[in-house]
Amino acid sequence: MAGEPYQVDRAQAMIASPIASADxxxxxxxxxxIICGALLLMFRHRMRIHAFIALAALALMTGANAxxxxxxxxxxxxxxxxxxxxxxxGISFTADVLGVSFALVGSAVAWICCLYSLCDIDRTGRxxxxxxxxxxxxxxxxxxxxxxxxxxxxxxxxxxxISSFGLLILGSEKAQIDGAVKYAILNLVATTLFxxxxxxxxxxxxxxxxADLARKVGGVSxxxxxxxxxxxxxxxxxxxxxxxPVNFWLPASYHTPRIVTAxxxxxxxxxxxxxxxxxxMILIFPVERAAYSMPIAIVAGATMILGALGALAQSDxxxxxxxxxxxxxxxxxxxxxxxxxxxxxxxxFYALNSMVVMTALYVLAGTMRVAGAGFSLQELGGxxxxxPLLAAIAFLLILAAAGLPPASxxxxxxxxxxxxxxxxxxxxxxxxxxxxxxxxxxLGRVFLLAFWRPANVSLPVVAVPSLPLxxxxxxxxxxxxxxLYPEPVIAMSVSAARGLLxxxxxxxxxxxxxxx
Amino acid sequence: MKTLIxxxxxxxxxxxxxxxxxxxxxxGHNDPGGGFIGGLIAVAAFAVQxxxxxxxxxxxxxxxxxxxxAGCGLLMAAFSGVLSYAFxxxxxxxxxxxxxxxxxxxxxxTVMTFDIGVxxxxxxxxxxxxxxxxxxxxx
Numbered sequence: 001m002a003g004e005p006y007q008v009d010r011a012q013a014m015i016a017s018p019i020a021s022a023d024x025x026x027x028x029x030x031x032x033x034i035i036c037g038a039l040l041l042m043f044r045h046r047m048r049i050h051a052f053i054a055l056a057a058l059a060l061m062t063g064a065n066a067x068x069x070x071x072x073x074x075x076x077x078x079x080x081x082x083x084x085x086x087x088x089x090g091i092s093f094t095a096d097v098l099g100v101s102f103a104l105v106g107s108a109v110a111w112i113c114c115l116y117s118l119c120d121i122d123r124t125g126r127x128x129x130x131x132x133x134x135x136x137x138x139x140x141x142x143x144x145x146x147x148x149x150x151x152x153x154x155x156x157x158x159x160x161x162i163s164s165f166g167l168l169i170l171g172s173e174k175a176q177i178d179g180a181v182k183y184a185i186l187n188l189v190a191t192t193l194f195x196x197x198x199x200x201x202x203x204x205x206x207x208x209x210x211a212d213l214a215r216k217v218g219g220v221s222x223x224x225x226x227x228x229x230x231x232x233x234x235x236x237x238x239x240x241x242x243x244x245p246v247n248f249w250l251p252a253s254y255h256t257p258r259i260v261t262a263x264x265x266x267x268x269x270x271x272x273x274x275x276x277x278x279x280x281m282i283l284i285f286p287v288e289r290a291a292y293s294m295p296i297a298i299v300a301g302a303t304m305i306l307g308a309l310g311a312l313a314q315s316d317x318x319x320x321x322x323x324x325x326x327x328x329x330x331x332x333x334x335x336x337x338x339x340x341x342x343x344x345x346x347x348x349f350y351a352l353n354s355m356v357v358m359t360a361l362y363v364l365a366g367t368m369r370v371a372g373a374g375f376s377l378q379e380l381g382g383x384x385x386x387x388p389l390l391a392a393i394a395f396l397l398i399l400a401a402a403g404l405p406p407a408s409x410x411x412x413x414x415x416x417x418x419x420x421x422x423x424x425x426x427x428x429x430x431x432x433x434x435x436x437x438x439x440x441x442x443l444g445r446v447f448l449l450a451f452w453r454p455a456n457v458s459l460p461v462v463a464v465p466s467l468p469l470x471x472x473x474x475x476x477x478x479x480x481x482x483x484l485y486p487e488p489v490i491a492m493s494v495s496a497a498r499g500l501l502x503x504x505x506x507x508x509x510x511x512x513x514x515x516x
Numbered sequence: 517m518k519t520l521i522x523x524x525x526x527x528x529x530x531x532x533x534x535x536x537x538x539x540x541x542x543x544g545h546n547d548p549g550g551g552f553i554g555g556l557i558a559v560a561a562f563a564v565q566x567x568x569x570x571x572x573x574x575x576x577x578x579x580x581x582x583x584x585x586a587g588c589g590l591l592m593a594a595f596s597g598v599l600s601y602a603f604x605x606x607x608x609x610x611x612x613x614x615x616x617x618x619x620x621x622x623x624x625x626t627v628m629t630f631d632i633g634v635x636x637x638x639x640x641x642x643x644x645x646x647x648x649x650x651x652x653x654x655x
Contacts, residue, residue: 041587
């Protein structure tokens, strides 16, 4: 406090050197949506400006993330510690290739979803604050991807969770409240486990800074209860990611909200669980992850096969896509089970691909409802003749989701299959391929029934608005581009995996002098 | 609630609690207190007023919609961090100034504006919840 009678040596606790302007880029993707969310709350009744503010903010966030990605790919990770306190006392935000690439794709997908919301969210939805919730959720999502402090990660989990409750019940239908209760309770159990584990972690290490934990964990492995700690984190984050025994909240809730909300959730939220698993299990608990390798592999295999079987059994399009999200989570977890550079790169690549493809599938379901009669495969039909462009888009998206060429889904699966054969886990490679086959069957069924089968009742001829088709094409563009030219993304994923496996650059970014 | 004693006492209780909430907010920098707890005390004051005179009276007295108050607080808290950019210090660093008003030195800081932001967020968000709950009870 100014004017205090005693003097303290601030250099022991505070950052003395000035902060470069370029480092401020790291708070933009978090602070900008908070400011815009606050503005939208204040101008709740000016509903015309909501969408434009949200679109502009999401575009700026995507731009900031893209600039950061260029920087971390060229110069390695960088960090800023809030409030001027030295790490590990201040909360660090640390940008590395993994976090920034997830944040970039997440923001871009959210921008496209926001574009789609123009035709999906009516005045009531805007008055209830769809765009304000969207902004606050994106603050939470970006915060989770960029933070370098594990307790702060918990805070961002809560931020996006609470905003996602608001998005889920937009419309206040009975089914939505029912889905939201299941989603809320089970996610709160997961975050509570996360919080318990974090308290335990702090009691063991006396620090919550991820870089600090990564460099201290080697020194205490003889005495600290690291297996328990890593098991708690594994359970909590697997629940978030919707891995097999703890995935039941996802099919119970994701079919109830507006299609744009489901697209956002299916695209982004489970990937935050995957990201948190990568951060905690690889950066902090690499030895324990190796010990849990077999259980993780079994969970991964069960998740991908049962998710795909669940998709095969559904006749409601939205429920089916929900199960496909789960199946994709299983494929990603197989990378965690392997733990090799190839496995982790495949996992990161698959997660980025899945953000785009799962969002696109939900948007496709929404568009098919407008074009056809509903979400049910029993009622849909005759879309191939009536909507050839939609059929073409749907066909390419089905290839992307099933992991077939020429779409981008092929490459991460190749990386993962190659890595699992390299590690001698042939059965894991086989289950990835079988789940891909089952996904192809499930989605082929959609194409067969909804598109090729002649319409059994004369459908009301509704003109499909051009906006959903434009949104689908926008989502399809990166899928096809990466499918045809995957090298840059593969190189980026490998760089992300290396950054996790060898955290010295990450630690160096947070502790430049090696002190603390 | 149609109790004469409560209706007579409520305005005084509300005024006292609001004053106390500001006191708790400002003393919170070095002593127990702060924006969060001060905000809760203010919400309790509005709730008492709502129980005594009904929700519409409180909504009129607040003038702004509670969610707008929360948004304003969030904006204030976020901007007290952004000010650090001009001084080349990390986001949310505490910046102090001691302007002299009529010979009295007043310490103002971004820490204080952040805390006032927290106060407004809590007042806005929880008042919004409390008033809609009280609304249900009446209707």
